[in-house]
Amino acid sequence: MRTPSLAALVDALLDGERPAPVVAAGEPVLRRPLPPYEGELGADRLARLVAAMRETLHAAPGVGLAAPQIGIPLRLAVIEDPAEVPAEVAEARERVPQPFRVLVNPRYEALGPGRAAFFEGCLSVPGWQAVTVRHRTVRLRAQDEQGRESDEEFTGWPARIVQHETDHLDGRLYLDIAETRSLSSTAAVLGHWNQPTPEAAARALGFDLPGGGAGAEA
Numbered sequence: 001m002r003t004p005s006l007a008a009l010v011d012a013l014l015d016g017e018r019p020a021p022v023v024a025a026g027e028p029v030l031r032r033p034l035p036p037y038e039g040e041l042g043a044d045r046l047a048r049l050v051a052a053m054r055e056t057l058h059a060a061p062g063v064g065l066a067a068p069q070i071g072i073p074l075r076l077a078v079i080e081d082p083a084e085v086p087a088e089v090a091e092a093r094e095r096v097p098q099p100f101r102v103l104v105n106p107r108y109e110a111l112g113p114g115r116a117a118f119f120e121g122c123l124s125v126p127g128w129q130a131v132t133v134r135h136r137t138v139r140l141r142a143q144d145e146q147g148r149e150s151d152e153e154f155t156g157w158p159a160r161i162v163q164h165e166t167d168h169l170d171g172r173l174y175l176d177i178a179e180t181r182s183l184s185s186t187a188a189v190l191g192h193w194n195q196p197t198p199e200a201a202a203r204a205l206g207f208d209l210p211g212g213g214a215g216a217e218a
Helices: 006-014 042-059 087-093 157-169 186-192 199-205
Strands: 064-066 076-081 098-110 115-121 128-135 137-143 149-155
Touching: 006 042, 042 064, 042 076, 064 157, 076 157, 098 157, 115 157, 128 157, 128 186, 137 157, 149 157, 186 199
Parallel strands: none
Antiparallel strands: 064 076, 076 098, 098 137, 115 128, 137 149
């Protein structure tokens, strides 16, 4: 059977349910490393897809969404984080507001040895969170929807978001690198492990922390 083109997949999504439903773990599209986007959709179709992704992100709600999470095999993600959390949480997790932005062909590299461990969730793995160790600071190179290049450093929670979303575009889920002994239902996280850092969870559930500290979903 002939595989639909990227444009046909996007058109079908744009003509379908809104907000677009999020694809759950187990769907092959979430495990496919994606090639660079090279303008196959054109400016208008890409802009409409970005708008649909933003709508889904807000409805979920989440702080990041990659195109494969709505079934589109495209190296594209969007992020936005109002960081509406208590001050002690924001300080512990280095969580600061992030404006809406579009990441086309993002790629990151670690800057320095710093690592941070916090509970992390994913819209494609609903109902669960796990402590995940990530680089504290990364350099992110990407384009926006107009093709303009960016080269930025992200630290703390913003760095976690861009790593999580870029990993989606390489066919990785956060569970691939999470501390499996920490895996907890969202209800358990809210009931037991809703502290700014996961030290109490580590002691009670029996896993080690490299340092650092429950999380929004992306």
